[in-house]
Amino acid sequence: MKQPTTLPFCKRIAMLLCLVLLSVFPTFAEEVLKPSSPPIDTLIQKAPNTAFLQIKKTLKEAIEKEDFLTAGLCYQQIAALFYFQAAYTQAINYYYKADKLFRQENALPQLAGNLNKIGETYYYARQYRIALEKFQEALKLYQQLGNQKGIADSHGLIGQTYEKTLDYTTAMKYQQLALAGYHKEKNQRGIAKIYENIGSIYEDKPHLDSALKYYTLAMAGNAIEKNLHGQIEIINNIGDVYRKTGRYPEALNYTRKAESMAKSMNDQYQLSSAYRDLSKTFDLMKRYDSAYHYSELGRDIFLKIFTEDNNKQLALLQTLFEIQQKDDAIAQFEQEKSADRILLIATILIIVLLLCLAASVISRQRLKIRNEQQLNEQNQRLFETQNDAIKDALELKSKELTSTTLHTIQSNQFLEELRSSIESLVKDDKRDQKKALQQLIQRINQNINQDQHWKDFSRMFEQIHQTFFDHLKTHCDNLTANDIRLVALIKMNLSSKDMAVLFGISQDSLRVARYRLRKKLNLPQGENLSTFIQTL
Incomplete structure (x- = not known):
């Protein structure tokens, strides 16, 4: 651990008094320890810095007592804290620390639950293959334990993962297994969740009548359980199906209901989703003023959520920094006490042996070495802090890139619709309007896919995925600018519709572009282009 510079004597005495006072207060480890304790769960999501302080104290006490099961649960809570901040790399790191301790203690129920949490983290990080492996490992453990709810949970998570890989048949198989398990356990909330998952599969296929049926069943189940957050999400889904x-009109009715519930519960994420759905519906109804209004409301909430998340992350980083400073100070205090004892013994020996001068030289040399070690360790810590800051900056750039892309898509969609309307007017017999309208169409075409948007996009993309294009060039070094843009958009998991809008071409033309890109990359028959690009 890094050794800070020496403190004045009075500050050292004050620190000693503080530590003595702190030691007389009773521990609240038992309160923090409970994994499902509502206060800690709430703090993890609402006040992560406060939650981290409590969990770290419990973790320290557990390690001192060699209570490794408790320590594993604390690591799991810290992982959840990073998970809710979308810091998936750090979350996975702490989940694996918990995994190691649960395996060491042969705590199979805790290990199985932790494996599902690791899988969920990989799932939201879009690493579906690894997520699937973790869910399946958890399923085997739950089957070994005979834990029916755990088995149903794992089946549902496996089904969700297969849905993301577009394997709808396998996804439906596992969702049906989960549904049967929850029915056996009479777990109404679980049943409602699986109904929602099945509805999502039918919506993707798309079998919209079946999707509506299962969403309605999920809605009824959540109403029985009084699960308001679950109801909002399903109401939004039903609105999507009607749209x-x-x-x-039915779509607007359901989406407005979701909007009202989200406002009453102050659920900003669901409110943002409702505004986006309202904008899409009004757009399809050609009520462009209303579509623009709700699009702006959704964008404002997105920025508000983004700002709040940043503030939480900054508060958490500040807490981590302060805790590190405190740990360094305690370590320094302990070291200085030991050094004082050594100095006293050395002084006595010097007086007895009359070797004061020799001892003084040796002491100074040791102090010089110690200071050099401290300087090296301080430089190492500065490097690590800068590295963490770079990672945080990349995460912010990633969110900025997503926001920029969404704005570009919305602008291009609006211009495409405006162009279609004007082209209809051009086909009219009023010859005196055609020249002016054709000039206007030409101006719109010039504004679609502005080079500046692509320059900004390329700059942010290269900052986030620094080695991506280097890896791409190892497969093919004769890609055009449009090929590279297409690869970047596929890397961001944009839909074909959104990519076509960004390029200002039809989806048929986009399919041709993807086919030509496959040829240039020499992909074998059967290998998925999107999967290949994601692995670069």
Whole structure:
């Protein structure tokens, strides 16, 4: 551990008094320890810095007592803290620390639950293959334990993962297994969740009538359980189904209901989702003023959520820094006490042996070496802090890139619709309007896919994925600018519709571009282009 510079004597005495006073207070480890304790769960999501302080204290006490099961649960809570901040790399690191201790203690129920949490973290990080492996490992443990709820949980998570890989048949198989398990356990909340998952599969296929049926069943189940957050999400999904089937009044009715519930519960994420859905529905109804209004409301909430998340992350980083400073001070105090004792013994020996001068030289040399070690360790810590800051900056750039891309898509969609309307007017017999309208169409075409948008996009993308294009060039070094843009958009997991809008081309033309890109990359028959790009 890094050794800070020496403190004045009075400060050392004050620190000693503080430590003595702290030692007389009773521990609250038992309160923090409970994994499902509502206060800690709430703090993890709402006040991560406060939660971290409590969990770290419990973790320290558990390690001192060699209570490794408790320590594992604390690591799991710290992982959850990073998980809710979308810091998936740090979350996985702490989940694996918990995994090691649970295996060491042969705590199979805790190990199985932790494996599902690791899988969920990989799932939201879009690493579906690893997520699937963890879910399946957890399933085997739950089957070994005979834990029916755990088995149903794992089946549902495996089904969700297969849905993301577009393997709908396997996804439906596992969701049906989960549904049977929850029915056997009479777990109404679990049943409602699986109904929602099945509805999502049907919506993707798309079998919208079946999707509506299962969403309705999920809605009823959540109503029985009084699960308001679950109801909002499903109401939004039902609104989506009605919109996709062209039943816009019903879609507006459900989405407005979701909007109202989200406002009453102060659920900013669901409110943002409702505003986006309202914007899409009004857009399809050609009520562009309303579509723009709700699009802006959704964007404002997105920025608000983004700012709040940043503030939470900064508060957490500040807490981590302060705790590190405190640990360094305690370590320094302990070292100085030991050094004082050594100095006293050395002084006595010097007086007895009349070797004061020799001892003084040796002492100074030791102090010089110690200071050099401290300087080296301080430089190492500075390097690590800078490295962490770079990672945080990349995460912020990633969110900025997503926001920029969404804004570009919305702008291009609006211009495409405006161009279609003007082209209809051009086909009219009023010859005196055609020239002016054609000039206007030409101006719109010039504004679609502005080079500056692509320059900004390319700059942010290269900052986030620094080695991506280097790896790409090892497969093919004769890609055009449009090929590289297409690869970047596929890397971001944009839909074909959104990519077509960004390029200002039809989806058929986009399929041709993807086919040509496959040829240039020499991909074998059967290998998925998107999967290949994600692995670069």
